[in-house]
Amino acid sequence: MSTALPTALELASAIATGSQTASAVLDEHFARIEAHDSEIQAFLSLNKDQAYATAQSVDDTVKAGNASTLPLLAGVPIAIKDNLNVTGTKTTCASKMLESYVSPYDATVITKIKAHQMPIVGKTNLDEFAMGSSCEKSAYHPTYNPWDTACVPGGSSGGSAACVSAGMVTLSLGSDTGGSVRQPASLCGIVGLKPTYGLVSRYGLVAFASSLDQVSPFARTVEDTAAILQVIAGKDAHDMTSSAPSVLPDYVASAQAGALGMQLAGKRLRVGIVDGFEGEGIQAGTQKAVTEAIARFEGLGADVKRISLTGFQEAIAAYYIIATAEASSNLARFDGVRYGLSEREGVENVYDMFAKTRAKGFGAEVKRRILLGSFALSAGYYDAYYGKAQLARKVLAQSFNQAWQDVDVLICPTSPSVAFKLGEKNDDPISMYLSDVATIPANLVGIPALSLPCGFDEATGLPIGLQLMVPAWEEEKLLAIAFAFQEAVGLKNLVPPAFQALKVSV
């Protein structure tokens, strides 16, 4: 199953060979945004002038006969989560706190995207400050799942996932702190990759939890995912936690090496199935799809075994201490002094101004997490909560290291369920938090993880995602395995039927 819409690499090739101009490609994508975004509401703002200027410069290069000098993905439109700074655009983080904030600088990933001459079409919706799993916690409006608009697209990067799923762009960037790219990718039937912590610079990403955050791409195929990773990866002097080889591998070529099948350096691939994803809490359709995925790996010649990871199920508890502790510190910067909302009417003194500004600017979920984080770090509770959570993180890292002795890749469902209905999990924060049970461990230990479609739920017709995890810095292997699976299962470049009518020509 695939659709007639072109992929990012097909668009790039059409532009470079002159069969289509970058401006026309942009026209057709803005036409799709115009036609569909009133229903999906993926975008918070559009960026037409900058986007057309970029497309024009690509077209000028091609017209001058210099197409061979164009960088990878030149002219391919991209959407950006609204917690990444793009000079001259509003960067709201979907918060009232930053309603009028205009970025005075570019995030490093944006500098790279501009160097690759990719038109930035707009900024996408998210749960406020990336805190949420449904995109309902945006202070502006929810985003709707293109497969069923009664359902959420997942979150927090719901806008970036939905606009790729509905074919409004072929590529987008989100950020993944506990699954905020992989879970919406799963719920929207597309590919989402969280790279190794440090492979992509966080400079210019509005910080949520600095030891977990990673800028992460969405695409509709594994090859497109590899291509956009190529653009954004690399060490950055502005982010001292970034770290990468001085010469990056060719990720697109690495991905396509998966065409050779489930072999790694001539040996059979060893696949570990993460224990604990059967029975209660995991939807029947999801279990079935994952069971079929396992059979497909075996059919491709992989050795499959079950792996029990100590601390995998407990990771979510550790995460909600560590992430909130870091958030309580990171979000202290929103104090009404240098930028953002500032409540000055009737305040007694500067401390009163801080407290009233933050009370007015932050939504309920953000306040809840700041309070929890401050509690976990406060005197008398620090060892019992923050200390214990860090111990759990260490235990988890050890059990992953142990597992890598036996297997090359670990697999499990990305999300325990398909996309849920809007409002369904709003009353109980814990049930919302549990939708990230499978994705959080990769953030806590820093390893790369990818979600890609592995089937559809018969009951609802909604897509199901499979998560693949590999050791740190092994993105090449991850992409090759994902590509092999994608080709075997035949689910790629998915766009829901309701969004296929408007064509994009190449």
Add this chain to the structure above:
Amino acid sequence: MMNIDAETVKKVATLSSLALSDEEVQQYQGELSKVLNFVELLNNLPLGDIDVSSPADVVASPVTPTISAHDKTPFRQDVAEMPLSREALMSNAPETEDGAYVVPNIL
């Protein structure tokens, strides 16, 4: 069972510079207690050979892979840079005067 009282919520709100209404204090009292009870499941985690006598040491040693893979402890030259002009940096400020931020009285 960990149940947080209203005083603790108020204390944490002060630490967080967040003004809360009485209704919010009550709401967060319930919600935070719920989350903290959920987090109790960490107590059942087998710790193996990890030395738990000093959680602070564990906290200080990073588990993320960055430090070990391509760099030792990352150092850089201490070179002054001017990535943004003062005007650009202050362009979002609520109130400025003579190149400085203006805030309500401090004392």
